[in-house]
Amino acid sequence: MKSLWIKARLFFNSIMLFLMVLTFVVGNAEGSNIINFASKDSHQHETFDNQDSHQHETFDNQDSQHTDESLDDHDERIVMSDEIVQKAGIGIKHAAPETIKHTLQLFGEITAIPEQQFLVSAPYSGLVESLKVKVGDLVVKGQVLATIHNTASLNSYDVVAPASGEISHKYVRLGERITEQPLFEITDLSTVRLQMSAFSADLEQLALGQTVQVRDLHDHNATLTQISYLSARMNTQHIAQAQAVLPNNMGFWRPGAHVKADVTVSNRQVKVVVAKTALQQFENQLVVFVRQDNAFIVKPVQLGQADDTYVEIISGLVAGERYASDNSFVLKADLMKASANHAH
Template identity: 35%
Template sequence: MKPVHLIPALALALVLAACGGEPDQPAKDAHANDAADHGTEADEHGHEADEVASTVIAAEVAEKSGIKTQPAGPGVIADEHEVQGLLTPVEGRVAQVTARFPGPIRSLRANVGDPVRAGQVLATIESNLSLSTYSVAAPISGVVVERSASVGGLASEGAPLFEIADLSQLWVDLHIFGADAQHIQPGVPVAVTRMSDGETVRTTLERVLPGMATASQSTVARATIDNADNQWRPGTAVKARITVAQEPVDLMVPLTALQSMDGQESVFVREGETYLTRHVELGARDATQVQILSGLSEGEEVVVAESYLIKADIGKEGAAHDH
């Protein structure tokens, strides 16, 4: 009787061995197929959603963190040359104040840095010839940049007492080296930046001077800036970006949008409160913008401020999933 009972048991064992856990396989296959289908599904912008790194940040948290977005779109990439230069007074707007007759200086009524107007009395001098006192007035309006006299001192005829400069406008002399000088012509835009605090003013290149600057062996290109508020000082070193050409592009984003993800240049796109990684191919760039050749569509909301926070948050999400 025992052989009769062993046959079904042996048959069941063989079936289980052959199956090797097959009853669980359909569930695994279904999950794998679902993941594969999700991985190759394209979103509404035509980007494949295969393993797209993302994170969710509540709108109020994003606002408090300074995260800002703007739609990707067309624009202009500038071909720019960055140079350095120096601010100088405009020629013809500097005047010397001199004594007409020799004699002792009885009073001085202005100091270096004082603003003066044309006709304002700056000094009185007792003439050695007539023994009478006469006044010396400012020939132009401007700022006293130098005083070379003192009360009680002797003024010689024609000797300078003051130097006055009209600083309402200043020249920007920019030094251009080598082959760059061949690409820079008058009439192109110039952005002049003060090195001390980053203040920038925009103007136009007026002329490229003939010859070379003796000390630096550079070509000097000159522009003029307005200085009505007297915040720009002669002798100040500045840097400038000279735009020699502008190229329209179909799609671009600010450089602040770029982050490196998985060794690739990337941007983050906001969809509601979800931030998605987009690997992008870059084209031309200038000091502030970069062309996007692929990986992004016009109109998508791209993170342009505090994008590193999105990168860090996605990195935390990935670390959490790894564990």
């Protein structure tokens, strides 16, 4: 009996030892899994951080690369393909020699030329039997204008136009008795006179033969002529008259119309000019955008004389260089944008 109890005791102890070992093994296994999970999560977090850092660096590099393509800090270079230049409407011209014109603007009035105005009279007294024309009609030399009945001879005769032109006045009525008064006035407006007003300071710059560009006040039409007369006297308002003759075959220049007259008082040949539209203000200096390969280079320039269209370049450009002549403000805007990006 005692032997049986001892065996039971030993079996119980063996069971307890087995359970203790099993608990230790399982506990180690669970601790190992927990460490592995944490390590995996830590590794994953580190990976994401690295990926995010790498991705941020990549975007920064791409942004820096894009900016470098638009602008180089060293030479203010704007890269732009020919296709983009065309789509943006940026005109390209060559810097070249040109004549700079200095002009003086005067104002004037169109008048008929007195030598081209004709009064038409009847050679005999009589009654106006018929009138063939009215004011505004165009007539040619020899055309019948009216028929007069001579009450003394009881004969009728025709009155004809002494010159071609426009009927500018009609002085008689049908059935009216006439003696020596004129019947009509004919004005030849194929050429007209320009009367320009010039002050004393203006007269010092004017000379016979100078070219005059005449424009209506709305700039709808323009023509070229030359000064043909300069008055030797001034009126009570200290104004002298300068005159020129305008061709007027189309009838645009009407007597009584006020016009602008730009007189070219001097011409000067210069070595290099650009269009005035090419100039832009950047960083407190005037610049021109010069086309080189697939880019525009910003070049500061020093200016000389100018007229309405061109400006002389004293330094900064040489003849033959291509430059942005139209819509250069597009390049300035791109340049300012790139500079702002660099500032940030």
